[in-house]
Amino acid sequence: MLLDPAVQLRLAIPEDDVFIVEMARHASVIEGWPLPDLESEGVHSLLPADGEVSIVAVKAGGRRVGAVWTLHNEPPLRVGSAGVPLPELCIAVVPDMRGNGVGNALLDALFVQCAGTQTALCLNVHARNPARKLYQRRGFEDIGQGRGPLGIAMQKDL
Known part of the structure; x- marks a missing residue:
């Protein structure tokens, strides 16, 4: 699906921090369940540290509608062949914009940003997350057990 031309992608700026926390809340919950508290450990474990790549989707008029970013957790979800932890990605789109190409565009932009520095x-x-199909369409493959009993780790080579 093509992205609505009224939606633009840009690197995150400090003014996006509150929105990225909100997107981490969406990313950390199973669809249909209530959003976790802002202070929950699950939300904070998904936030990007300084130096990570963060991209925000913004509609004409300035409304933010999605974000994707890299993060490094301890322990890492996956270690590359050189023994270096791979960046993990986190993505979320506001509920009323899902299925409109925002997630595809955010992932593609992240791949471009990371291709020169990451393998x-x-x-x-x-x-049970329906976004798993999106990840498969964008080239991610199941690589084993993820976090939690129903977590699936996926990887995409760049």
């Missing part, structure tokens, strides 16, 4: 990206997805 691969990984992610953790709940087995």
